[in-house]
Amino acid sequence: MILQITNLYKSYRSKEALQDINLILTAGTYGLLGENGAGKSTLMRILTTIDFPTKGTITFDGEDIIKLDENYREMIGYMPQDYTVYPSFTAQNFLEYMGVLKGIPKEELDKKIPEVLAFVNLSEVANKKVKSFSGGMKRRLGIAQAIINDPKILILDEPTSGLDAKERIRFSNIISAMSKDKIVILSTHIMSDIEAISNHLIIINKGQLIEATEIENLVEKVKGKVWEVVIDQEQFNLLSKERNVIRRKQEGENIRVRYVGEPYEGLENQSLEPTLEDYYVSVCL
Amino acid sequence: MKEIVIIEWKKLWHSKLTVLAVVLLIITCIFLNFATFFVFEADSSGRNATIRKEAKGGMLNQEYIDYLIESLDVYELDAAAWYDLLQHESYSNAFQFIGFVKDYSDNQLQDILSNEESFYQQYKMAVSKEIEHANLFNWFSYTAEHMARIDNKIEQIQTPIEVGYNRGIGMFIYQYNTLYVLVLFVISFVLSSIFTCDSPQGIDELTLALKKGRKQNFNARIITGNIVALTIYAIFIGVMLIQHALMYSLQGWGNSLQSYWVTAIYNISLGSGVLIILAHGLLTVLLVTNLVMLISIVIKRAKIATLLSITVVGALIQLTNTSNPLLLQLNPVYFATQRFNSRWGFEFYYFIGNIMIPYTVIVLMLGCLYFFVIRLLTVKQYKRYTLQ
């Protein structure tokens, strides 16, 4: 199972949303990271054939996904960043609707719906209107519709946006549980979610591919370059001009600072184990 | 308050729906006015639309009557010739006027037109008969005392009347009555979302949480809604006037009211009469505007509020087809569109004892009453309004 993106460009009028994206995706979980407006959602919309590239191709097992048409879409499950369900739909109605559009036969759908609802812990609210759901419940319902056709490719756009910590953890566990033998692409701003779920990271910045590799490799790149100091305001002002500050925390009169790069001279620098966030800030910001 | 009104005004006009509604109103009016022009003014071949703008205007006095007799040989005209003269001839007002008197008189045309004084006496008698006849279709009947009061007013009509070409004004009034309802539909679409919680122009959590977010904000929206409705109405009238001026010219503002509404008993010009009608229309626009905003604040859902507003407006329009005169006279749409029983009538009269009250005054009073009720119901919603 190989999803290959070759020389992908996407332009909107005067703006280049994506430039020369080249990726080869096999089974695994891919975190898609980037600032707002970087091109993540555009890439996802192209991967789901909602939108089409200006230049370049995307193939699945060697065949163009546009030519594959509904045979390709049969294999995908998609959860967009923003969606609102028809007001009169209950969770059951919504899954029935999506299931039919995904081509699932009625008998199979009747079995699948309770299964996916149970999987996302929404069985008890199957007959409640979706508009009465909390944010977390809506997201879980979004997952339910995305997986109901047992897709080979799962594309989730900011799935944990707006969720509380408990919901995020639950969500991460759901994704992890079903990501075997699938290509899962999930875009998010939340580093801890990527670290928890994904093995691979794709970084896009201003439409360009910055990085596409395993997460371990990236964290290695900043090993020995992550430091922590406690300094006063004056020292902080100097430090922040010369180093990438990742975090700052006010502690009374002093500031506890975490930064990336060469150790700043004259300070009591404490070396720290690097995280993905450290790498991302050092590369992209 | 002024600042909030300006912000709400901008929000409404930034809505694509508002702009589209007004554009569609303008295009529809222009198209229908042209269509009416070509259908009404085409000659017997169905092709050339001709307008005879050169008119013999002036006072319909003895001199004018003599001129008609000599130049047009009126005594020899048959029904078809009368019809032609009424449709296309420059003297159409005068013929309409004379024709009215002829219909109500038992005398021959030669006797009717023998002299000015006798002509106008017969005219005033005809007016009295026509008003009495029209009253048969009303929900109350005039007593002999009432008719005496009316006859007294009829006696005071200043004669001779001033006639002249006024086809442009006549067609403006005709088209105004026909197309007016479109303004009400536009208002329904534009303003039904003003208090809903699911539209960009509506109410949101942020608004309600602010210091001036309820009473002042809501009042500002009511004011804005009325100003927007006024603007739309003004655009409608402007388009109609400009187009009719270009197609027909709007000569005749200074003609007597009786040159168009033959049985009117006011001594005002035709232009003033038109202004009164436009004022009636304005009252209805404001009533419907506030009713739509009440629906919006009660329903709170854009689609349902719009549907209900259109249904209410549609029902009010449909109810003007009733044969029940009382129901008709209570209907705000009837205030505006002046669909009187008789083509000749400008006004009819109520009586309290012997005090004669024109329908226009009743319209004002009813309008105030309706407005008061709507306002009361609307203000009640201010404190109760929630987003659920």
Next chain:
Amino acid sequence: MKEIIKIEIKRIIRLKNLLVIIGFVFMYSIISSINAINQYHVYDSSNQRILSARENLSESKKHQFALDEEMIKDTVARKNTNPHLYNRLVSTLIAANYDVYVEDLSADEIETFYSRWIAATTVNSAKTLSQKDIKSMEEMVARIPVPIQLGYAEGWKNVNDRMVDIVTSLVLITPFLVIPLFAKDPKTNMTDLCTATKYGKKDLTKARIIAGFTIASIIYVIALSIFALTTLLFFGFDGANLPIQSSLHYFFSPINLTYFQQFLWNACIGWAALLTLITLTLLVSVISKKVLTAALVLVFIIAIMILTPMDSNLHYYIGIFFPHNMTNFTNYYASPFMYHIFGSTILPHYMAILVSTVVVSIFTTLTVWISLKSLKQPLK
């Protein structure tokens, strides 16, 4: 495809809403029938009721006869002076054929009743026809069986005469229900979700169009059935096979139809008018993409259709095919126009169906094309 159509129908119209519509139609039908029944009371000159509607109608049901020379003679001789419907109908129809009072008819005039009737029918219908069409009209009139069979058919007469209002309402209101098929609510956003599914593009577009037709047809058939059945239950089912010429309204109609056939034609033409407006609505909603915008445009299109003044030429070529005019069923039976296609003469009720078929096809094709274009899917 069937399943997709089903879910789209379910999305647009829930059983609860359908029951509400049915309830309204039922109430309207009952009120309308009660009003119609009241027209059959008979009053004397001092406004006293001398015959109730029930008595009038039940007595009239017992009489079925031909409007032949003998019947005309009896009527002229005032042998039947009772105020019942069947008797008054005979007098009215005879009087309609002449310019004199029925009692003053001579024997010659009675003998030539039908030749006079044929001539009057032809002349009446020929007002707007060319010479060639007048000849066709004469041939049509000659095919109407005479003497005309009279009898009780008040149920069917009332259905056919009064169905105009309900059909027109259905034609003008139902299209608003199907706007959400292609147009989006401001607060609903499922477009991307649906587009990313197997059947979410071409198939969904086709399914939505079929769903639109289906919803409209279901509502139309149910509403019309309720109306017709209610009226017929009030008045009776008799007289379905009587000719439409047995009513005063269509006495001079050159069209050879029974009441039941007329009902079927009216129902078909109404359905055609409805589908025309439905396809126009779908086209408008696929272009505008928003529910309120589509509704606004539709209101204005309907307003333009209703308010556009027409001279007789424009009415002949275009006006008569506007959906709200198509439901003015009298146009097809009393002084009907005639049309010509490739040398053949076509009556207006056939022409209405033909024109609306063409228009429906054009609008449907445009809807599909625009919808797929916006999904960037080429037409296959």
